[in-house]
Amino acid sequence: MSDAATTDTQAHLRQSQRPRAKPDPAVEAAIRIGLLAALLLLCYRIIEPFVVPIAWGIILAVATWPGYRRLLGLLRGRSVPASVAFVVIALLVLLVPVAMLSGTVVHGAEWLAQGFETGDLKVPPPPDLSGVPLFGPELESLWRDASTNIQDTLRALEPQLKALGGWLLHLATSAGMGLLHFVMAIVIAGVLLAKSDTGRRAADAIGWRLAGTxxxxxxxxxxxxxxxxxxxxxxxxxxxxxxxxxxxxxxxxxxxxxxxxxxxxxxxxxxxxxxxxxxxxxxxxxxxxxxxxxxxxxxxxxxxxxxxxxxxxxxxxxxxxxxxxxxxxxxxxxxxxxxxxxxxxxxxxxxxxxxxxxxxxxxxxPGAEYRAEMASETSSPAADPAGGD
Missing domain, CATH: 1.20.1440 (de novo design (two linked rop proteins))
Known part of the structure; x- marks a missing residue:
């Protein structure tokens, strides 16, 4: 081997044996925190559409645990049939009153629309509201106008009725989404109740990790x-x-x-x-x-x-x-x-x-020191309010 090649090899070995510079701890920590924050943000974006149903499912599972435990005892400790029974009972309790009451809303809307079309919608004459403070006379006058000519009264109240209609539409939309979330939450609660032992251990582990006993x-x-x-x-x-x-x-x-x-x-x-x-x-x-x-x-x-x-x-x-x-x-x-x-x-x-x-x-x-201090203050002579002899 030539002398030049030997010299290059020795220089390369000396360079490879030099201690490498340690990375900056602050940069390392910033990179790790940034990657962790990005991962958490992506996880949240994925589960964001299900956050409200999951939260309601956890709340329902915690709130109904005593009743589910009784149901579990009736079914001899079989968690899956007990969870299915819970979901069926909860859906019946939720949907039967909603179906009964929502039918009255549809019937009432049809009744109002038919009354406007045929002109059969009548408003009874108002009682004497002059003694009602603040809004009694105005309400009586509006009621009397509606009882004599409801079409003209509704035309006069058209801006207020449009605002009320928009609010009712928003309320109906929110109620529909809320009902869908509750149905999903009931199913989620049933799954959580079936895995209640695992869920309790997870909650206890989180609590212990944060604050010990x-x-x-x-x-x-x-x-x-x-x-x-x-x-x-x-x-x-x-x-x-x-x-x-x-x-x-x-x-x-x-x-x-x-x-x-x-x-x-x-x-x-x-x-x-x-x-x-x-x-x-x-x-x-x-x-x-x-x-x-x-x-x-x-x-x-x-x-x-x-x-x-x-x-x-x-x-x-x-x-x-x-x-x-x-x-x-x-x-x-x-x-x-x-x-x-x-x-x-x-x-x-x-x-x-x-x-x-x-x-x-x-x-x-401490209790003993506090009681001794209070006793000494009670036994000491009171100071003279006037400050004289």
Whole structure:
């Protein structure tokens, strides 16, 4: 081998044996975080259309676990038949009232359209509303005009009716999408209940990974809060809406399904069902026979007041946080994020409340020292307020 080749080989060996420069840790961390963020973003974009049904499925699974456990006992511990039975029962509970009440909406719309076409739609004369403050005289005048010539009254109210029609169309579209999401959520809840042991272990693992033993307690707290909100707020609102809709359906009120949906929204936001039931009561006293009107009035009083009995019994039950914390979190979450915010807001505020109590327990003085300090302050002579002898 020539001397030049030997020299090149030795130079190459010396260069290969030099220590390589270490990569910058900040650059390495930035690349890893960026790749992880991109992966998480892609995963979210893929499951984004299913986020709401999955969230509702988890909520339904947690809320209905006690009932599913009883169903599991009746079927001798067979999880798949119990989950199928749960899905069938839940779909019947959801779809049967919807089908009954939605039929009244279609019938009421057909009745209104036919009345406008034939001119047979009549509005009874108004009662004396002059004593009603703020809007009594204006309402009586509008009612009288509608009773004498409804076509001219509707033409005068055309802009307001167009806005109301757009709102009703948006409400119907939202209700249809919500119904589809609920059907998907029921199926997802059935799958989650069939795999409840795996789901509980996963939730416990996440809680333990985040906060150790306290994380397990937060997992149990979240379960209790979801059940409390589902029973105390959403459950009571559904009971009121269904009972109100059935009462209006039995009394022959047009579009009873629509008014039941409005009653559900009012009950969820804690306004109550009375703002819907009271106009229906007045309508029946002027259009129906006295017996029907009186029976519906009694039924409306019962439906409108049952939340005062059921809500204190169900809200806060099964959770270690006070009922006002759950209530404020649920209502604030609903205002911020809609119906699903009822659960998210209540869980977040309950967890924050527990973290605040844990912080107080850590910074507060020990019990013996605190009692000794209070005893010394109590036994010491009071200072002279005047500052003199």
């Amino acid at each position: 306290r994380g397990l307690r937060f997992v149990r707290l979240s379960e209790g809060v979801v059940r409390s909100v589902s029973r105390g707020i959403l459950g009571v609102a559904l009971i009121q809406a269904v009972l109100a809709g059935l009462g209006m359906l039995a009394a022959g009120v047009p579009m009873a399904g629509l008014w039941a949906l409005v009653a559900l929204l009012f009950a969820v936001v804690q306004i109550g069902a009375f703002p819907v039931l009271l106009p229906v009561m007045i309508y029946l006293f002027y259009t129906a026979d006295l017996t029907t009107a009186v029976l519906f009035a009694l039924w409306a009083l019962f439906v409108g007041s049952i939340d005062n009995v059921l809500k204190p019994m169900l809200l806060g039950r099964g959770a270690s946080v006070p009922m006002p914390v759950i209530f404020i979190g649920a209502i604030g979450g609903f205002i911020a994020a809609g119906i699903i915010g009822l659960f998210v807001g209540a869980v977040i505020l309950a967890l924050g409340y527990e973290l605040f109590l844990a912080w107080l327990a850590e910074v507060a003085p």
